[in-house]
Amino acid sequence: MYSTVAVSGYRSLRDVVLPLGRLTVVTGPNGSGKSSVYRALRLLAACGRGEVVGALAREGGLESALWAGPESLDQARRGYAVEGTTRKERVAVRLGVGGASGELSYLVDLGIPVQSGHTVFNRDPEVKRESVWTGPVMRPATLAARRRHASVEVRDEQGGWAPVPVRVPPWASALTEVVDPLAAPELWAVREALRSWRFYDGFRVDAGSPSRRAQVGTRTWALAEDGSDLGAALQTISEDAPGALDEAVADAFDGARLSVAVTDGLFDVELHQPGMLRPLRSAELSDGTLRYLLWLAALLTPVPPRLMALNEPETSLHPSLVAPLARAVARASTRSQVVVVTHSAALVQALTEAVGGDDPREVEAGPGEVVPMRLVELTKDLGETVVVGQGMLTTPPWEWGRR
Structure with a gap:
């Protein structure tokens, strides 16, 4: 099971950490960022197939997919006009999925390519960093594999770091370049898990x-x-x-x-x-x-699969089919982790009843714990997607680390 998904710098998802349940329902009005969450999950899955650079290029390149607002909205929230300022952080799209307690997690950091010589592949982002660790939050002690630019290291039997004798090109993921279930079992396991996701x-x-x-x-x-x-x-x-x-x-x-x-x-x-x-x-x-x-x-x-994502499954269905569909989704969530993106209040209600009837917004869970159902409601604030009701104390713990 996965406990969280995190996205930073991708379209309206300036910095979002979403809690996941066995069944996660992402809802909100049109334009709130639901489709961006779905597409971010697809990009994560593309890392396991070695297709993330091509997927971003088809979206118009990294510059098109980047968060279009300022680095910080603090001044705008105080009433000042929104304006660009000098960036202090690196320009990047960062994606990550956190495993439940004892499970493997993964993040990828995609950045602006460094141009060297003549090339026409200007839309291709570069994979700057990748990390695999155990548990929902990345800590130095829980890291199992790490990639910086072209170099990959994995934990050895003594707990130290052993370099992998492979130079990973900037357009490729370590998940597809280091494929050895004996020398790098964590990278292999994450790759196989992401490749199993279905959309x-x-x-x-x-x-x-x-x-x-x-x-x-x-x-x-x-x-x-x-x-x-x-x-x-x-x-x-x-x-x-x-x-x-x-x-x-x-x-x-x-x-x-x-x-x-x-x-x-x-x-x-x-x-x-x-x-x-x-x-x-x-x-x-x-x-x-x-x-x-x-x-x-x-x-x-x-x-x-390990995870299945459904985008607006209620489309063009008669209202009489919404409840049976919800029951089928609920049954599927007992065998796979399921993410449903929808703006249908009827489907949200039917899914809640199919899972058990308790209001998923009132269910509390500890770090790394996966509950039967999560309801994530999105809205926009100054162009940024935010989770309704989520504050500093209720946001799932997440650590991006640095390049």
Whole structure:
């Protein structure tokens, strides 16, 4: 389990530390920074695949992704006009995820590239620093691996530091360059964990969407992000845990039954409904029905990831499907850590009831403790994303360290 996620210098997230539960619901009005939290999680996962530099470049480069306001808003909060001042800190996007007590944590520091010679790759940030440690807060005694620019060091058996005989280029992560489960087990473990994270940012369900077409199917342990292997994913779930799928379908569509038709290796979904002479295939299903089946395929995966993030899963669903969806998400959070980004008050209420009914804003937890549900409400203050009700004493402990 992860207990915290921290972001600094990324878009409106000037300096945010969010507590995580087994199920974390991030909510707030439009423009409050919810999507930035979701995208920051994707960037963290990209570190495990060696794709974080490319992901930032596709966002317009580091300069486009950086916090656009002043380094400090203290003067603006006292009533003075917002204006730029000389920066005292380094310009950087910093991302980190804190493990629960005894679990591994990770942070990455991305900075302005140092230009040497002629190059046209001006959008590429550089990885300046990476750290892996045990527990929710980085301390010198808990560090297991550290990277400064091109050099990587890991703890040896005597508790000292041993250099890794690999020079890591500035555009690469130590997680993908130092891959040795024996010499650097902590780096290897963090890489594998981040690579397992899954993200679902809604699904296309228009007439030409991949999920509406029969597709060649093989055993599928994780639904593709575009839902193109829906039939194969549902058939895999049906064979692995048939009762769970039948229960989830019946919970949403009273009396309905799901099956997968296989013709010459092509898999297509069939929904059998009371009163219908034949089942409806994926091309015939309503947008909301098809999207709900896609969410079930993602949530009921036979091989759950370490973390699964869902961006506005309630989109285009009828209100009658919100409660069944919430129950499916709550069940998934018992096998994976789940982050839901939503502005739907109905979904927030349904998730609270599905988890247990207690107000998650009133649940107290110690450092590194993971509770069943966290509700994180975001708002904007002078362009900066802040957590509603979070103050100096209630912000989870976090330490960025220095380059």
